[in-house]
Amino acid sequence: MSPRSLARYLPVLDWGRRYGRRALSSDLLAAAIVTIMLVPQSLAYAMLAGLPPETGIYASIAPIVLYAIFGTSRALAVGPVAVVSLMTAAAIGAVAEQGTAGYAAAALTLALLSGAFLVLMGVFRLGFLANFLSHPVIAGFITASGLLIATSQLKHILGVPAGGDTLPEMVLSLIEFLGETNLWTLALGGVATAFLVWVRRGLKPTLMGLGLSSGAAGVATKAGPVAAVVATTLVTWGSGLADRGVRIVGEVPQGLPPFTLPPLSLDLLTALAMPALLISVIGFVESVSVAQTLAAKKRQRIDPDQELIGLGAANLGAAVTGGMPVTGGFARSVVNFDAGAETPAAGAFTAIGLLVAALALTPLLYFLPQATLAATIIVAVLSLVDFGILRRAWAYSKADFAAVAVTILLTLGLGVEAGVTAGVLLSLMLHLYKTSRPHVAEVGLVPGTQHFRNIHRHQVETDPTILSVRIDESLYFANARYLEDWILSRIAGSPVRHVVLMASAVNEIDFSGLETLEELNHRLKDAGITLHLSEVKGPVMDRLERTHFLQDLTGRVFLSHFDAMRELASAEPAAAE
Amino acid sequence: MSPRSLARYLPVLDWGRRYGRRALSSDLLAAAIVTIMLVPQSLAYAMLAGLPPETGIYASIAPIVLYAIFGTSRALAVGPVAVVSLMTAAAIGAVAEQGTAGYAAAALTLALLSGAFLVLMGVFRLGFLANFLSHPVIAGFITASGLLIATSQLKHILGVPAGGDTLPEMVLSLIEFLGETNLWTLALGGVATAFLVWVRRGLKPTLMGLGLSSGAAGVATKAGPVAAVVATTLVTWGSGLADRGVRIVGEVPQGLPPFTLPPLSLDLLTALAMPALLISVIGFVESVSVAQTLAAKKRQRIDPDQELIGLGAANLGAAVTGGMPVTGGFARSVVNFDAGAETPAAGAFTAIGLLVAALALTPLLYFLPQATLAATIIVAVLSLVDFGILRRAWAYSKADFAAVAVTILLTLGLGVEAGVTAGVLLSLMLHLYKTSRPHVAEVGLVPGTQHFRNIHRHQVETDPTILSVRIDESLYFANARYLEDWILSRIAGSPVRHVVLMASAVNEIDFSGLETLEELNHRLKDAGITLHLSEVKGPVMDRLERTHFLQDLTGRVFLSHFDAMRELASAEPAAAE
Structure with a gap:
C-alpha cells in the first residue's frame, strides 16, 4: 500500500x-x-x-x-x-x-x-x-x-x-x-x-x-x-x-x-x-x-x-x-x-x-x-x-x-426501531408511487425561441399533425405502461401523423421501458403514425444503440426538439403530394 | 348509482x-x-x-x-x-x-x-x-x-x-x-x-x-x-x-x-x-x-x-x-x-x-x-x-x-414465492440505487442553436465564469446530497461566478431536495457565487412557490437555459465595472 x-x-x-x-x-x-x-x-x-x-x-x-x-x-x-x-x-x-x-x-x-x-x-x-x-x-x-x-x-x-x-x-x-x-x-x-x-x-x-x-x-x-x-x-x-x-x-x-x-x-x-x-x-x-x-x-x-x-x-x-x-x-x-x-x-x-x-x-x-x-x-x-x-x-x-407524521407517531407509540423503519419504508413507497404515475405534458414552441413548454401553462405554437409529448420521468418498469396508455388515448380520433417524444427528462430507460417503446412504435405504426424521439441524453442513447430499437423506429432521433419540429413541419407538404 | x-x-x-x-x-x-x-x-x-x-x-x-x-x-x-x-x-x-x-x-x-x-x-x-x-x-x-x-x-x-x-x-x-x-x-x-x-x-x-x-x-x-x-x-x-x-x-x-x-x-x-x-x-x-x-x-x-x-x-x-x-x-x-x-x-x-x-x-x-x-x-x-x-x-x-437471473435461480432453487419476491425487491433496490447516484452533466451551447448539451459529448460553447449544470434525476432524499457534493467539488478553485442549474430533467423536488437547494444556495453565497435555475417544470415550480426558497435564492429562475446564459453573459461587463 x-x-x-x-x-x-x-x-x-x-x-x-x-x-x-x-x-x-x-x-x-x-x-x-x-x-x-x-x-x-x-x-x-x-x-x-x-x-x-x-x-x-x-x-x-x-x-x-x-x-x-x-x-x-x-x-x-x-x-x-x-x-x-x-x-x-x-x-x-x-x-x-x-x-x-x-x-x-x-x-x-x-x-x-x-x-x-x-x-x-x-x-x-x-x-x-x-x-x-x-x-x-x-x-x-x-x-x-x-x-x-x-x-x-x-x-x-x-x-x-x-x-x-x-x-x-x-x-x-x-x-x-x-x-x-x-x-x-x-x-x-x-x-x-x-x-x-x-x-x-x-x-x-x-x-x-x-x-x-x-x-x-x-x-x-x-x-x-x-x-x-x-x-x-x-x-x-x-x-x-x-x-x-x-x-x-x-x-x-x-x-x-x-x-x-x-x-x-x-x-x-x-x-x-x-x-x-x-x-x-x-x-x-x-x-x-x-x-x-x-x-x-x-x-x-x-x-x-x-x-x-x-x-x-x-x-x-x-x-x-x-x-x-x-x-x-x-x-x-x-x-x-x-x-x-x-x-x-x-x-x-x-x-x-x-x-x-x-x-x-x-x-x-x-x-x-x-x-x-x-x-x-x-x-x-x-x-x-x-x-x-x-x-x-x-x-x-x-x-x-x-x-x-408516521415516523413521529410510530416512534412515540411503538418505539424507535419501528418508527424509523416505517418512516424509511413509507418514504420509499411514496417515492415509487409518485414515479409510477409520472407527469406527462403536451408541449409547444414558446414564440420567438427554440424552447418548448407545456401547452396548458404557456402561450405556445403547436401543429395539429404533430404530437409533442414530454414525459417527466425515467421510463422504468413501474411506469412503463403509463406513457403508452397516455399516448394511445391522446391520438384516438386525432389528425396526428407524427408523435415526437421529448426525452429531456428521461434519465434512464430500463428493459421494461425499452419493451414499452418497442410496443408503442409497433402500435403507432399500425395506425399509420410515425414515432420520433428528441433530446435523448447521452447515457440513454448509448444503451439504445446496443438494441434493435433504433433500426425498428419508424421515425428519427433528433438532437433537439426544435430540429424535430422544423424538419417534420417542412416535410409535411412533400408528404402531402 | x-x-x-x-x-x-x-x-x-x-x-x-x-x-x-x-x-x-x-x-x-x-x-x-x-x-x-x-x-x-x-x-x-x-x-x-x-x-x-x-x-x-x-x-x-x-x-x-x-x-x-x-x-x-x-x-x-x-x-x-x-x-x-x-x-x-x-x-x-x-x-x-x-x-x-x-x-x-x-x-x-x-x-x-x-x-x-x-x-x-x-x-x-x-x-x-x-x-x-x-x-x-x-x-x-x-x-x-x-x-x-x-x-x-x-x-x-x-x-x-x-x-x-x-x-x-x-x-x-x-x-x-x-x-x-x-x-x-x-x-x-x-x-x-x-x-x-x-x-x-x-x-x-x-x-x-x-x-x-x-x-x-x-x-x-x-x-x-x-x-x-x-x-x-x-x-x-x-x-x-x-x-x-x-x-x-x-x-x-x-x-x-x-x-x-x-x-x-x-x-x-x-x-x-x-x-x-x-x-x-x-x-x-x-x-x-x-x-x-x-x-x-x-x-x-x-x-x-x-x-x-x-x-x-x-x-x-x-x-x-x-x-x-x-x-x-x-x-x-x-x-x-x-x-x-x-x-x-x-x-x-x-x-x-x-x-x-x-x-x-x-x-x-x-x-x-x-x-x-x-x-x-x-x-x-x-x-x-x-x-x-x-x-x-x-x-x-x-x-x-x-x-x-436472481428471479430464475431463486424460483428454481427455493420455489415460486421466493423467486418472484426476490425479483421484485431486487429490481426496486437496483432502481433506487441508480437514482441515488444520478448522472450530472456540465452543459454548453450547441453552436447556432439554443440547445445545450454535455460538454464531454458535444462540440459546445461555454463561458468560464458560468457553470451550467444539468442533473439527470429528480431531487429526492436518496440523491439530494449528491448534487451538492458535485457542485461544491467542481467550483473549488475555479473562476466561476454563476451556477445555473438546468432543471429540465428534475421531475420532482421533495422536502429533502428543497433543503439541499437551500443549503447549496447558502454555501455558494458564502463563496460569492450566485445560484440560478432554468427550465424548471410547472409542477416543480408550483411547489417551490409555496416556500421561501425563491425569495432567498441569490440568482433568478429563467424560463430557458438559453435566456439564462444570454442575460448572465451580457450582465458580466456591468458587474465588472
Missing part, C-alpha cells in the same frame, strides 16, 4: 505530519473545556441507557482516540449521545434485565456489532445508504426521540420507579406512581432544570452584555451542567438528602477503563443485529451532519465513507473497554469547535482528561443526585424537539408530511 | 344490450371449440395442483360465467392455468397433505382469499401495483416456472412416485426412483409427448398446405391434446394397461359442481394470505397481458382496474363451487379469440358445454392415463421457457440482467 492510499485510511498520517506548537496549545485548551463538560454528560447518557455511570466515561475514552486516528472531521467529538443511548436502552432491554451483568454485557455486544457494521459499510463504501433516511424522516425521528427521552427522565425528577418503553406506557406509568413522588427529589430536580433552562436562554446574552465574545459566552454556558452537578452534589451531601429518599449516583469504580470481551452467543448476535444496524445508520447520519456543518464553517471537507471507518473503530474500541455504542455528538462537537480545537489531537487530549477523571474524580460523584443528571438530559433533548417540521412538510408536500 | 356508473362495474350491461344474432352464432362456435380443448386442460392443471381431476372442470364453469359478467375483455377465457396451479400446489402443500380432504379445502380457501384480494385491489383501483413486476422479472419467473412444471410432470411420464418442490429436489428424487420406471407408462407418455410436439411444430404447416386458413389450422392444432386423450384412453382400455402399472385417472364424480364453503380458520387464513396475494398479482399480470394483446388486435381497450374485479369474482366463484384459484389463460383465450368469439357470452356458452361434460362425460375419462395429461402439460409449458431473456437483458443492462 502506498503512503498516499494509506493516508486515505489513516487521516492521522496527513494532519499529524504538520502538527505544530500553535495547534497544540489550541487543542489543549479545547480539550480542557470539553473534558469538564463531558463528565456529567457521559454519566447522564449512561443512566439514560440504563447502564452504570462509569460506562459513559469509559465510552468517551478509547472511542475518542480511535476516532482521532481514523476519522476525517477536525472537530467531531464522539461518545454516548442521547438518541443512540435511547436506542441502546430499547435494544438491550429486550434481551436482558436492567441492572444485571447480562445487561451491561449486551451493551458491549451491541457496540461491537454496530462497530462491525460501520467498518464494513465503510470498506464497501456504502455511505450513500444513509441518504435513504430522508430529511423529514430524520427530523421526525429526532423530534419524537427527544420527546421520548425527556419523558423517560421525568421519573428521576419525581423520584419514582416508573417504567415503559413507549410514550403512552411511560405516561401511564408516571400517572400511576404520581402519588409516590419524593418532594425533596422534585425540588432538587425542578431547581436544576430551571437553572439549566436559564443558562441556555438567559446566560449567554448576560455574559455578552458583560463584554465576553459570543464564542466565549457560548462555551461558558456549556459549563452550566457542571455548575448544577457541583451545586446539587454539595447540597445533597451537606443536607443529608440521600437519607430522605433522594437517589444518588453512589459508588463509581475508580480506575482505568477495563479490558472487556463482549459475549458472542449466536442468540444474542441474532437478537441485536437489527438494532445494531439501525443504531449504526442513525448514529452515522447524526454524526456526519454535525461533522459536515462544522467542516463547512472552515471550508474543510469530510469523507463520509472514511467517517464510517472512524465511527466503526470508535464503537469497536467502546466494545472492548467497558463502554456502550457511541457516535459523534452535536453538543460536545460544537463545544470542541467553539473552544478552538484545530485537529483531532484535541480529542486525544480530552481522552487523557477523562482518564484522569476516571482515576481520581469518581469518589466526588458519590452524592450527585440522579435528578440532576435527568435535568441535564431533559434540557439537552428538548432543544431537539421541533414539531414545526410537520407544518413545513405539510406546506410543501403531502407525501413528505405523511413520512414525518 | 346511475346506469352509466353501474355499467362501469358491470360491463355486461354495455355489450349485452347490443347482443345480436351474428354475435350469437360466432360465440356458439367458439364455445364448442373451447369446450373440447378445455376438458383435458382442466384435468391436467388440477393434477398439476395435486387436486382431484374434476376440480379443474368445476373451476372452469362458475368463474367463466362470473368473468363474463364483470370482466372487460371480449376474448379472455378464465380457468386453471399452469403457473397459478403450480403456485397453488406450493401454497396448499405447505398446510395440508396431498390427497386429504384438507388439501382440497385449502384450495378453496386460497381461491377465496385470492378473489377477495383481487376485488379489493379493483375497488381501490390498485391495478398499477402490478407494474412493480418488471418485464424481466415476469419473463424470468415464467421461464423458471415452466421449467419447474415440466420437471414436476416427468414422474408421471416415468410412472414413479417422485417428489420435491424445487428443481434440485425434483431432479434428485427422479434419479432416486429412475430404476422403478414403468416402461408401459414411459412408452405411452413418450409417444403422447412426441405426438403433441409434432402437432405444435409440424401439423399447422401441413394443414395450411392442404388449403386451411392460418386461423383454422391454428384452432385445429389445439385439438391435439383431445386426440391424444382419446387415443391413449382407448389403448389403455383396450390393452388393459392399467393392470400393468399404468396409472389412470379413475373414477371422476358425475354431476354438477358442488356448493362448497371454504374453511376459514385463522391459522389457515394467516398461512395462505401471502401466497394468495402473490397468486392474485401474478395471475392478474398474466391475465391482463393476454387480454391487452387480444384487445389490441381488434383496437379494443380493457380496463385493468375492472379486470381485477372480474378476476376476483371468478375466484370467489371458484371458491364456492369446488374449484381452485383461476386466472385468464393464454392458450384458452387465444383459441377462443381465433375461433371467433365476439363477446363474453362465448364464455357463458363454454360454461354450459363444460357443465354437460361434468354431467355426462366423466365416465369416459376412467381409463385416461395420467401420463397423457403430463404430456399435455409438459408440451404446453415448455413453450413458456425462454432463456433468451437472460441474453437480451445482459446486452441491455446489467441491472435488469441481475433481476432476471
